[in-house]
Amino acid sequence: MAPVTMSDVARVAGVSVMTVSNVVNGRPRVSAETRLRVLEVVADLGYEVNLTAKRLRAGRTGTVALVVPRFDHPYFGELAGRFATLLGEKGLHLAVEQSGASREGELSAVSHARLHMYDGVILSVVGLHYDDVDRLRTDLPIVLLGEQVVPERFDHVMMANVEGARLATAHLLERGSRRVAMAGGTPSGPSTGASELRSEGWRAAHRDAGLEPPEDLLVPMPDLEAATAHRVVAEALARARERGALPDAVFAVTDQVSLGVRAALHDAGLRVPQDVRLIGFDDLGLVQHVPPGLSSVDPHNGWIVERATDLLLSRIAGSTEPPQHLVAPASIAARASTA
Amino acid sequence: MAPVTMSDVARVAGVSVMTVSNVVNGRPRVSAETRLRVLEVVADLGYEVNLTAKRLRAGRTGTVALVVPRFDHPYFGELAGRFATLLGEKGLHLAVEQSGASREGELSAVSHARLHMYDGVILSVVGLHYDDVDRLRTDLPIVLLGEQVVPERFDHVMMANVEGARLATAHLLERGSRRVAMAGGTPSGPSTGASELRSEGWRAAHRDAGLEPPEDLLVPMPDLEAATAHRVVAEALARARERGALPDAVFAVTDQVSLGVRAALHDAGLRVPQDVRLIGFDDLGLVQHVPPGLSSVDPHNGWIVERATDLLLSRIAGSTEPPQHLVAPASIAARASTA
DNA sequence: CTGAAAGCGCTAACAA
DNA sequence: TTGTTAGCGCTTTCAG
16 A cells, blocks of 8 residues: 555666656666566556655646635636646646635735745735735746736736726617616725726726716625625615616626626516616626626636736746736627627 | 755754754744744745645645536536635645546546645546546545446445436426426436436436326437537427427526526527426526526535545545445525426 | 666654 | 754766
């Protein structure tokens, strides 16, 4: 039951460990017959390399981590899938880590010791404070993903939050909507997160159209879960209806929220798009299958993943270019919900 | 930029590496002043343990892997989130690995070398062949998740596939549906996967009700993606409509499929539940927000995760109990789609 | 083509 | 209380 090591193989095959190493790693200078004999013993004994030892020796782990706030959000699932595929093609291995909703979990996930296990880290900074990020070791290649304002010294790939939100809102206004609510929107303030930035885009689109942003149509939320959106929007609709001031369109800050909004509209007997148009943000694969087909802002995740991977790999390879701060393009995926 | 090691700290602090190790790991027998001096140097130099070395030495990694077929399926995201939380409470770290859709990817994910990095593995066997599983090393604690028939020697936690499907179908029949289609169902055959087992449950419910299972209402699918279900069911509905033989209910083999079915029904102008009742399987968090609220079989993921974690931890702790084969309870989460 | 020596960074065991 | 020795399993380097 004790693991079989190289020296076990070496002993049985009557060669040195080094020769076993050479055979196992397919290095050239080994005679065909020695190679054959070693491989036979390897198969016999069921030898397998000890990656930990290999890593200690190599000083590299061959693994990259993606740290996301939560495993159970489809957005991060899609992102992780893309990273895994791309990194796999480059011969690297992806481990996904959850930083958790709690601040504690986030700090532990980005703790130096844990990051030390990896050759590089792609870190989604949602929910991290500037100082937490600033405290990260700089001798480890790190690429930041997300919307926070982050220290200059890091490579950073972000979504076109303002522009995407502006496009979505303009899309609604162009189609004749005049009371465009924003689910998950926030009152004007310091632009720290996605909600704030996207709210800015919502305002910009109104101004572009010569309209005053209707701040009373911002519907803030404690979090961006579908269930929360469902509940909060249901309440907001009830109040609006009492006042006879229903919106004729909703821009949801994320597709998760859009889902909740869709449910609340359904419960309220409002048809999409006839009574209320609806558009979300993220273009999750599933929203096209939610009746009647939900429009969304496509944040070009493919682009984001490719750029982040390129940046990380070039850092791992030792690049000392000045840090890059990239913004992905955004476009509208128009579906029946905004027809 | 070269990483700071214990001996760096030791040299600067004027003590031995062992003392540094003792301080860093909070071991008792160190004088207060030595401890203080060492900690100061640690902070100064920005020393951090090298987990790889620690692991090589310890022979354990403190990390458990969850291997799932895909990152981008909400079901696995939910599962991973639960495991991460539970294992975190027990002081273990979870790394999630994607085995990929391809057989190649699956084999590489369960390759011995890769599993070697972990103290234990929770492996979702969807898509793996019996032989692949049988080839897994036995000197590593492994808990299998999923529906396959697997070698006896492994601990195995599975869903109540047959029973859950039977409950779902009975739920529809009880409400008066008489033409209950099964989206993603498969003709009778060897019960190897979830589709087959759930189709058996669908048959059992019919027989229990004294009905002949209407095999012509099985709608097979090449995969269980929402998009595939959307397309395949749309075609099936068109054909059924021509024949004047529409179903009055659909049991979808998974919630992903249920989503696609919902979309196809919508496109076909069929109302849920008035024209067609609909129920899925998995009880993903999001289905309650898909109009009109989709019923589903709750597979009790919490139970599954707890049992799997318990089994794994006791194996890691050295338990030599005979392997367990557990089946989770199942129940119906009834919502408006089957009202 | 093959092997011996050294050491990656850490800690258990023993010595002082 | 602190230090020394040895070695986890592997690979780089250099010698044969």
